[in-house]
Amino acid sequence: MKKYAITLGFAIALGRFLYKEDKYIQVNEREIASARLPEAFDGFRIIHVSDYHNAWFGWKASNLLDKIREAEGDVILITGDIIDRRTPNLRRSRYFIRKASEILPAYFVTGNHEAHYKRWFNLKKYITKSEMENLSFSSVELARDGERINLAGMPDPWFLGDEEDPYVHLYFDKMLQHRLNGLPAGFTILMSHRPELFHIYSKYNLDLVLSGHAHGGQIRLPYLGGLYSPHQGILPRYTEGTHIKNDTALSISRGLGNSRFPFRVFNRPEIVVITLKKK
Ligand SMILES: [Fe+2]
Structure with a gap:
């Protein structure tokens, strides 16, 4: 009897732990400083959301939308996988698109799940009609007090062809x-x-790149970081945080949802808030 009670207690504790790891969103603040930044954009706040995968974050996505509201940003940038191709919930993705773009100007680029989602045409049409702008094949200028910065987007490589073909990356x-x-x-x-x-x-002469896709490596181990990511394999290099190369900063979000692997461990869903600073 005692053995069963211990097993049950352990199962409940594990369930609670995994639920929190999966549903409690962390908001992480970062700063990117640049001499090239126009004065007017000093203090500009980007809310970076990635890999939503139509995950459940409370009734009417309230936990997620509240976090976005509380972050007091200037723009929302969404870097793909707003839908999950294996377990799609089109209604949930549409609701998030509509509500997020009511909070702030919102821009989106596609991920691999959009590329493989059989009703992508439907969702794309919805985004086109919404206030959210799809920058997968275009770019815009963001203006503030008479000054401007560029915001460019790229589609997921799967939109350009079968990724097994090495020419796709070229x-x-x-x-x-x-x-x-x-x-x-x-x-x-x-x-x-x-x-x-x-x-x-x-x-290229890029100041800041925003990406997601790696889901933080799904399971994060002390000292080693993320365990696995699609397209990077075991112990992937780019799973979270900020990386610098040739004056380009890459800021990676650990994302919000899951795809094939159903759990996150030491790797809570993440919204990144980036404040731009004039150097
Ligand atoms: Fe992805």
């Missing part, structure tokens, strides 16, 4: 180059789902 690189060549000189932010393509982003 094509992605050329497309990014072309996109950036068309922008006015100045501080530039890129939204792109994949952190493992940092070697491509850092070749």
Whole structure:
């Protein structure tokens, strides 16, 4: 009897732990300082949301939307996987799109789950009609007190072809180059789902890149970091935090939801709030 009570107690404690790891959103603040940043954008706050995967965060996504409201940002940037292709909940994704873009101006780029979601055309149409702007194949200028910065986007590589084909990354690189060549000189932010393509982003004159996709490595181990990420494998390099290469900062969100692996361990869902600073 005592053995059963201990087992039951352990199972309840484990269940509570995994639930908290999966549903308690952390808001992590970062700063990116640059001499290229226009004065007017000193203190500009970006709310970076990634890999929502139509996950449940309270009734009407209230836990998630409240965190976004409380962060007091200037813009919401969403870097892909707003839907989960295996367990899609179109209504939930649509609701998040509508509500998030009521809070602040919101911009989105696609992830691999959009690329493989069979009703993507439907969701894309919804985004196009909503206040949220899809920057997967375009860029905009953000204006503040008469000054401007560039915000560019890239689609997930799966939108360009079968990723098993090595030419897809070459094509992605050329497309990014072309996109950036068309922008006015100045501080530039890129939204792109994949952190493992940092070697491509850092070749260009980008100040800040926002990515997700790695889900923090799903299980985070002390000293070792994330355990596994798609497209990076075991002990992946780019799973969270800020990485610098050739004056380009890559800021990675651990994301909100899960895809194939159903749990997060020592790796709570994350919203990153980035404050831009004039150096
Ligand atoms: Fe992804």
